[in-house]
Amino acid sequence: MDRPLKTSGPSLLNAIIIGVKKCGTRALLEFLKLNPKIKAPGPEVHFFDKNYDLGYDWYRQQMPFTSPGQITLEKSPAYFVGKLVPERVHKMNPRIKLIVVVRNPITRAISDFTQAVTRKRRHIGSTRFEDLATCPTNGTRRASCSKGVSHNWNALKIGIYHRFLRKWLEYFPRKQFLFIDGERLITDPATEIRKAEKFLGLTPTIKSTNFVKDPVKGFPCVKRFDATIHCLGKSKGRTHPKVMPDVIHRLEEFYQPENERFFELIGQRFKWF
Numbered sequence: 001m002d003r004p005l006k007t008s009g010p011s012l013l014n015a016i017i018i019g020v021k022k023c024g025t026r027a028l029l030e031f032l033k034l035n036p037k038i039k040a041p042g043p044e045v046h047f048f049d050k051n052y053d054l055g056y057d058w059y060r061q062q063m064p065f066t067s068p069g070q071i072t073l074e075k076s077p078a079y080f081v082g083k084l085v086p087e088r089v090h091k092m093n094p095r096i097k098l099i100v101v102v103r104n105p106i107t108r109a110i111s112d113f114t115q116a117v118t119r120k121r122r123h124i125g126s127t128r129f130e131d132l133a134t135c136p137t138n139g140t141r142r143a144s145c146s147k148g149v150s151h152n153w154n155a156l157k158i159g160i161y162h163r164f165l166r167k168w169l170e171y172f173p174r175k176q177f178l179f180i181d182g183e184r185l186i187t188d189p190a191t192e193i194r195k196a197e198k199f200l201g202l203t204p205t206i207k208s209t210n211f212v213k214d215p216v217k218g219f220p221c222v223k224r225f226d227a228t229i230h231c232l233g234k235s236k237g238r239t240h241p242k243v244m245p246d247v248i249h250r251l252e253e254f255y256q257p258e259n260e261r262f263f264e265l266i267g268q269r270f271k272w273f
């Protein structure tokens with residue numbers, strides 16, 4: 001595993017979208033692929049978390065061929081929360097650029113829950129989001145309970161972004177990260193994409209005219225330069241359950257200080273609630 005990556009054949013990786021799960025990572029990658037300088041493998045590669053033992057040669061084989069000046073970009077959102085991933089990525093390329101898409105952690109949790117329900121995970125069954133996200137406020141104390149929120153539930157834990165980011169910052173300086181607002185990626189994709197193109201050192205080519213709104217789902221679809229339109233598949237832009245307002249309020253109170261810690265860490269703020 002200590003051999004360096006070859007520079008011939010499938011190219012070296014220049015940048016990774018490391019997460020966060022359900023924050024719009026697929027949309028970001030698909031939008032960026034409008035830029036002819038960006039190449040990406042189709043599916044998630046999961047090299048640094050699940051497939052690390054297969055080695056760099058295997059990883060290289062998953063990558064597309066690129067010509068000089070092109071950038072290879074991979075996205076595997078599980079990297080953000082993987083304990084061993086930052087060290088492994090650093091070992092491969094300490095100068096790699098890291099892109100993190102983050103969104104309102106409450107919407108992220110509902111999206112994660114919706115996916116689990118759709119995939120009919122047994123442990124979820126017919127349970128409501130509210131039942132999994134909250135715990136009694138009647139004085140019963142539980143270690144996994146804070147402000148009436150069941151914060152050990154994975155769908156909520158992932159949204160405490162600063163906890164996971166700290167591990168990455170042990171290996172990479174802040175200037176090597178770009179934080180994309182997953183909410184704005186939906187409402188104003190061109191602005192977020194321009195930031196990413198700049199961060200990757202590319203001449204901006206993607207404009208607001210490259211996006212059209214899906215009349216059914218309301219999410220942006222890409223209008224390619226040959227005028228064909230591509231919307232993300234049916235596993236993206238699912239309908240979310242309506243969550244009770246008092247539970248949303250409780251979650252806002254829970255996440256507010258956690259978001260502040262995250263904003264302080266990245267030196268940037270997002271207006272999520």
Ligand SMILES: Nc1ncnc2c1ncn2[C@@H]1O[C@H](COP(=O)(O)OS(=O)(=O)O)[C@@H](OP(=O)(O)O)[C@H]1O
Binds near residue numbers: 023024025077221235
């Ligand atoms: N353009 C466009 N089209 C469809 N969906 C969009 C888009 N932009 C952002 N989103 C939001 O992205 C959410 C899925 O995030 P990810 O791609 O990161 O999910 S995953 O972790 O790879 O499973 C997805 O979550 P759900 O709404 O729960 O399906 C969307 O809210």
